Amino acid sequence: MSDAPRMNRLAMVTYSAALMLMIGWLLIVGQAILLPVLVGIIAVYILTTAAEAMKALPVVGRMPRRARRLSVLLGMVAAFLVLASFITSNATAISFSIRGYRSNFDALQARFLELLGVHELPSWANLSERLLEVFDVTNLMPIALSTLSGGGSVLIAAALYAVFILAELDKLPDKTLRAMGDAKQAEHTLEMARKINERIGGYLAAKTLVNVILAFVSYALLLLLGIEHPAFWAILIGLLNYIPYIGSVIAVVFPVTMSLVQYASFSHAAIALVALMVPQIAVGYYIEPKFLGRSVNLSPFTVLLALAIWTALWGMMGAILAVPLTAMVMIILAEIPPTRFIAVMMSETGEL
Numbered sequence: 001m002s003d004a005p006r007m008n009r010l011a012m013v014t015y016s017a018a019l020m021l022m023i024g025w026l027l028i029v030g031q032a033i034l035l036p037v038l039v040g041i042i043a044v045y046i047l048t049t050a051a052e053a054m055k056a057l058p059v060v061g062r063m064p065r066r067a068r069r070l071s072v073l074l075g076m077v078a079a080f081l082v083l084a085s086f087i088t089s090n091a092t093a094i095s096f097s098i099r100g101y102r103s104n105f106d107a108l109q110a111r112f113l114e115l116l117g118v119h120e121l122p123s124w125a126n127l128s129e130r131l132l133e134v135f136d137v138t139n140l141m142p143i144a145l146s147t148l149s150g151g152g153s154v155l156i157a158a159a160l161y162a163v164f165i166l167a168e169l170d171k172l173p174d175k176t177l178r179a180m181g182d183a184k185q186a187e188h189t190l191e192m193a194r195k196i197n198e199r200i201g202g203y204l205a206a207k208t209l210v211n212v213i214l215a216f217v218s219y220a221l222l223l224l225l226g227i228e229h230p231a232f233w234a235i236l237i238g239l240l241n242y243i244p245y246i247g248s249v250i251a252v253v254f255p256v257t258m259s260l261v262q263y264a265s266f267s268h269a270a271i272a273l274v275a276l277m278v279p280q281i282a283v284g285y286y287i288e289p290k291f292l293g294r295s296v297n298l299s300p301f302t303v304l305l306a307l308a309i310w311t312a313l314w315g316m317m318g319a320i321l322a323v324p325l326t327a328m329v330m331i332i333l334a335e336i337p338p339t340r341f342i343a344v345m346m347s348e349t350g351e352l
Helices: 003-028 033-056 065-099 102-115 127-134 137-169 174-181 184-225 228-240 249-261 268-293 300-334 337-346
Strands: none
Touching: 003 033, 003 300, 033 065, 033 137, 033 184, 033 300, 065 137, 065 228, 127 300, 137 174, 184 228, 184 249, 184 268, 184 300, 228 249, 249 268, 300 337
16 A cells, blocks of 8 residues: 555656646647747736726826727837837848958957967968858848748737737636636636736836836947947847846847957957946846846746746747746646645745
8 A cells, every 4th residue: 555655656747747748849849829829918918017007197098998908019019010120220231331340350360369379370260251251141131031020920920819819808707707607716717817917917017127228228338339330239138138147148249249340459349348248237136136036936947947948949939938938837837736836946935
């Protein structure tokens, strides 16, 4: 008899591992269907949070709730179209401007080799030719356009899903009650949905505000440093900051590289690196943990693990959605008694 509970636990672990593998396989295979649906659901959380916040505005607050939600959705789509056009045009401009700094490439190469004690140019060290090939507009534009078109198709499909979800959102309580057949169970399900809405909507709203402020601060620093295309780099830093911990740090590498190419000065690039990293460190290690950490209640290890998993599954879009998706999973696990301990381990404080 003593072996029976042990066998049951082993069977439970085996079934759980098989279920996780199957879910992972379904997420990879069904990415084209599942990703727009999940983005649409998260968009609904943003829309409902923003629509409720618009109540405080003098004129817009008097609009019907559906009209406010629709106006926020249209604003999000318009913002994406403007950003896509801006990024495309600036990618072309940056590619052409870098080609004008060929002499700077050669000067940097000679200076670097001199620091290494190499006085004769090796045959493989034709840095300017190689970098100009990398930054050639004919190479960059297809990559930029394919990235934007892929993200655009996901967002357009997600917007359509969000419209239909919003159309049925007000009927959700009554439909849940009819589906459950039990008022107490229906209220419990709706409470879980409200908890997800509160956490995800609050996190994304606060994260967006932080990213906008970070982009403006970066823009001011880029102007002071005299780096070309400061608006483009600032927007890139703000957008990549949606990726936890590493996103904005990766984004800083690009304007620092531009500084190095533009001024052919290692010292100017070092100053740019330090100046741009200061706000990133302030945001990543003070502002976001203090103001955003409690909103999703995820431990730093869980965030890093989620970032690795969702990026492996869905690439850049998975990295951006890693935190809200993992927060949703944690809330759902917390409502299921056998899996509640997993949610406790995922949380930052241990309190759910």
